[in-house]
Amino acid sequence: MATLSEIETWLHDQLPALLAEHEVPGAAVGVLYGGEVVDLAAGLLSKATGVEATADSVFQIGSITKVWTTTLVMQLVDEGKIDLDVPVRDYLPEFVLGDDGAATKITTRQLLSHTAGFEGDIFNDTGKGDDAVEKYLATLAEVSQLFGPGEMFSYNNAAFAVLGRLVEVLRGEQYNAVLREQLFTPLGLTHAAGDPYEAILHRAAVGHLRPEPGEAPVPAPVWALTRSMASAGAMLAMSPRDLLTFAELHLSGGTTADGTAVLSAASVAAMQEPQVKLPALGMMGDSWGLGWELFDWAGTTVIGHDGGTIGQGAFLRVVPEHGLAIALLTNGGDMIEVYRAVVSHVAKELAGLDLPAMPTPPASAVSVDADRFLGTYTCDALDLTVRQDDDGKLWLDQVPKGIFAELGPKPEPVELVARDEQSLIAVKAENGLHTPHVFLGDDGTGRALYLHSGRALRRATA
Template sequence: MSELGDIHHWLRERLPALLVEHKVPAAAVAVSVGGDVIDVAAGVLSRATGVEATTDSVFQIGSITKVWTATLVMQLADEGKLDLDAPVRRYVPEFVIADGDAAAAITVRQLLSHTAGFEGDVFTDTGKGDDCVEKYVATLGDTPQLFAPGAMFSYNNAGYCVLGRVVEVLRGKPFDACVREHLFGPLGLTHAANGADEAILFRAAVGHIQPAPDADPVAAPVWALARSNAPAGSMLTMRVRDLLAFGRMHLDGGKAADGTQVLSADAVAQMQRPEVTLPALGLMGDAWGLGWEVFDWPGGTVIGHDGNTIGQAAMLRLVPGRDVAVALVSNGGNPFALYTAIFTRILRDLAGVELPPLPAPPEVPETVDVERYLGTYRCDVAELVVERDGDGRLWLEQRPRGLMAQLGGQVERTELVHLSTDRFVPLKATLGVHLPHVFVGDDGTGHALYIHSGRAIRRVAN
């Protein structure tokens, strides 16, 4: 039996037990080596209905959509209709944020690489009409600038909605039509949808949430986020094999399975080239390209992206040097533990790549002076208060704001322990993960200017 055949057998045998172990209602996995593809599914699409998952079931892919949006932008660059280094306002003159100079300077490339510098977790619902992305961009006028364009990385959902509007303007049609005509069609996808109205035509997964940290997942009361955030990841839904087909196109020099040239080989290479180095976060990529995360892992470079929506999660990893692609879609529970168990085995056996160990608190944390880190940091969806207790220990209290508060987010308080330099991790894991927090910059008084866990959240008080 081939190595891929061994993996297929292992997934069929092991996936159901992994779902139970990690409280995941359903998942599907697809793997390819060259032109050979296998896929496996298990579990139930909704615990409310008991409908079983199949390999043709569709799941939301969340923020993996950003790579699709980036691909649409790069197609326009291929056609000579767009310059990556031109200001965004060349294509969307109405793009306005709180900092006028920054708005005039921000380039398409900076949006693609999450280096534009304005606050990115903006989830304004501007309705379900074809003009919702246009209306969304018009709401960004008060969005604060966190740092100078191009100065550093901070994950930016709003920036990708602006990119979606760039695509709409240059194509003269709504974003979902651009996805359908320029990606679904050329890639030959048969089980892919833009939102609930299309997803209902297929065997569709429902997201699941946990009402309490140790509770069993239950079907979420809301299926998707707002359509206005579609270019950032609120709508795209597909079966795992179709997600893998998109990934394979990026491994095959921009060619679809039938040979259609969806994207130029040069654009594919540009997207995978690191544009900005990230803080030592441990869970995200070591660098970011034009849409793709870039992981420098033992055994080789891996590119990928993850996605999370309301109770659904997806992961996509490509190993260009080994011609291997792996995709996972799921609908609740602990998807990261499931990802670790599956991708560790597959990438090791098929690509010779090792997933690095997850960040974890040291057995005996080092005692450090924490004065530099104390204070309040705030963004649109959360307020983070960093405090020192009477014993000198560091605590992080996260208070939901905006959309996160509306969705029922709870105040969470956790002790932070020192990992290295300005890097700390929670003593208690969330869904098995100790998410690193890196304190970055200086506010001029000796205090950190940002707390960074993928997003740079700016200090507002000492």
């Protein structure tokens, strides 16, 4: 096994070359092992300014924020203010959905484990004021239910906006204030920002996007998503060292380095217990806990989360059995390739663990009934259409909607091939990933009812 010092040397030598190879403008990485941390950075925070990335630069952590929000919720559980299995409307009477029957049943546990069943990519902008999250809840009144509460997994950003409001109501303060009082301060964080106004006080990374497929990444025109989605991952930014300080809280039974109890050991354990199994989706975990993604790496449990915002990507993997945590923060380009290179090396050298292989197209053709897959699947964020051309090839057409339509050019058609009887996979890798699409359920005619690629999109009705 390698030492932490040897890992630091490897990162120092290899990270710049990895960024150049995969067109990632800048990155910061930290490794926690045996209670010690090493961190470093390479590249640029912005190609427009040329400011260099440093280990104490702040990058957006995106949806890793969901684990922080879950921690805030579990603190309320510890205090007896929330029962995870009571309908959330008992605490938030203003929680509304298009399906009122579902809204009366959905529990906090289902929100935390992405099993609530309503449309999840609802990025309604309700302003920049302290009431942004409060106003957001009312905008869910027309949001449709994809499936019954608790029936299956579908990644849900909107659920965590609801949880953010739940925290605000029960704490009597705005989400960012609660985040700072309940976590930033007791953890002693020095390079963490809850919003752009705080981020500007640090060396802050700017996201980068490709203007067209194949073109080099350029600085994104917008730094953050809407404030209404702060508790889901719209704007929280920090250094890898501060992110690892948070990870260490979940390795130490909920106590800080000075012995301060921030979360009960029971709640730490509960967050890491599987709540729902996932389809085989490649980058995502094998199951989901409360907030945490749960991975099975050849019999070893790994917890973590990824985050993606406007041109920034964040990766956190924690191996409780080995006291190991790895944080990688990036700002554009083929970020997944850098993730795989860094995490696979560190996990192998420090814990003897092999990073599971990514899904790839089968070496030989798989025979399936293509008619089961064909059609349009829809949600508020985008429409996905699976079609077959005259040569029998399968294609996926993607039509982003709303804010997603404004973030870049319309995606090109993606060629798909069968992976097995239940799923198709992209022939060409995008950002290092051949995306699998799993088809679930039956619409009553033998066709799939859902296309699942992390989110469950329901077949559009004629």
